[in-house]
Amino acid sequence: xxxxxxxxxxxxxxxxxxxxxxxxxxxxxxxxxxxxxxxxxxxxxxxxxxxxxxxxxxxxxxxxxxxxxxxxxxxxxxxxxxxxxxxxxxxxxxxxxxxxxxxxxxxxxxxxxxxxxxxxx
Amino acid sequence: xxxxxxxxxxxxxxxxxxxxxxxxxxxxxxxxxxxxxxxxxxxxxxxxxxxxxxxxxxxxxxxxxxxxxxxxxxxxxxxxxxxxxxxxxxxxxxxxxxxxxxxxxxxxxxxxxxxxxxxxxxxxxxxxxxxxxxxxxxxxxxxxxxxxxxxxxxxxxxxxxxxxxxxxxx
Numbered sequence: 001x002x003x004x005x006x007x008x009x010x011x012x013x014x015x016x017x018x019x020x021x022x023x024x025x026x027x028x029x030x031x032x033x034x035x036x037x038x039x040x041x042x043x044x045x046x047x048x049x050x051x052x053x054x055x056x057x058x059x060x061x062x063x064x065x066x067x068x069x070x071x072x073x074x075x076x077x078x079x080x081x082x083x084x085x086x087x088x089x090x091x092x093x094x095x096x097x098x099x100x101x102x103x104x105x106x107x108x109x110x111x112x113x114x115x116x117x118x119x120x121x
Numbered sequence: 122x123x124x125x126x127x128x129x130x131x132x133x134x135x136x137x138x139x140x141x142x143x144x145x146x147x148x149x150x151x152x153x154x155x156x157x158x159x160x161x162x163x164x165x166x167x168x169x170x171x172x173x174x175x176x177x178x179x180x181x182x183x184x185x186x187x188x189x190x191x192x193x194x195x196x197x198x199x200x201x202x203x204x205x206x207x208x209x210x211x212x213x214x215x216x217x218x219x220x221x222x223x224x225x226x227x228x229x230x231x232x233x234x235x236x237x238x239x240x241x242x243x244x245x246x247x248x249x250x251x252x253x254x255x256x257x258x259x260x261x262x263x264x265x266x267x268x269x270x271x272x273x274x275x276x277x278x279x280x281x282x283x284x285x286x287x288x289x290x291x
Contacts, residue, residue: 091139098151100173105155
């Protein structure tokens with residue numbers, strides 16, 4: 001989970017290392033656009049733009065959807081990562097709680113053993 | 122999505138896993154080193170319960186703890202937190218009590234959005250597998266809990282800001 005989140009951040013920063021990709025994100029922040037629109041706007045070949053969008057998509061910063069012959073790009077949902085962060089925080093809370101429970105149970109087990117021993121004497 | 126600790130500090134340390142099982146359900150599992158009878162006792166006797174339910178790392182103090190563990194009986198936990206002006210109360214009712222294998226309680230402080238918590242205690246070779254399920258009334262109720270901010274959320278918010286600033290600079 002933590003590793004996964006870290007890997008997602010790494011790919012996010014890698015995706016952001018390129019000026020065209022940062023421009024594409026800014027563009028998609030204003031409105032969804034097809035790959036053809038983006039290629040024209042950034043004066044690139046369709047193949048070149050497809051590569052950039054591919055990198056952004058792999059990082060989760062952008063999602064694409066093909067309707068008919070047009071592939072539309074939009075900003076990706078952060079929802080999944082927020083949810084994973086919440087689950088990890090929740091897990092840490094229960095982990096800490098159960099560590100304490102383990103101590104209480106160990107203490108009770110020892111007490112029972114001592115009592116048994118005392119009773120036999 | 123299952124999460125596990127990345128490494129085990131010692132052999133005795135059991136792993137805690139958390140998994141979102143469905144749109145409405147989150148499940149926590151953990152093995153405790155003791156028989157179900159004792160673990161159940163630690164869940165149901167206030168003097169034992171208050172020793173573990175609020176670990177120091179949570180940064181909270183348990184001010185009071187009332188557990189009336191029988192079907193229809195209520196519980197009430199009151200906490201203080203340095204960041205909260207007023208103490209916070211968590212309360213609800215026990216819906217099922219089956220010693221030493223099953224406990225079900227409601228979480229009523231959130232009103233109708235509250236989850237129902239089911240804990241099962243399964244003993245194997247002197248150890249107890251705990252499975253704790255939080256079932257929310259709706260996907261929205263579960264998502265409301267997830268939407269809160271935390272460390273990672275802040276990191277992502279910073280990243281989003283960075284995206285925006287880099288985007289406008291380009």
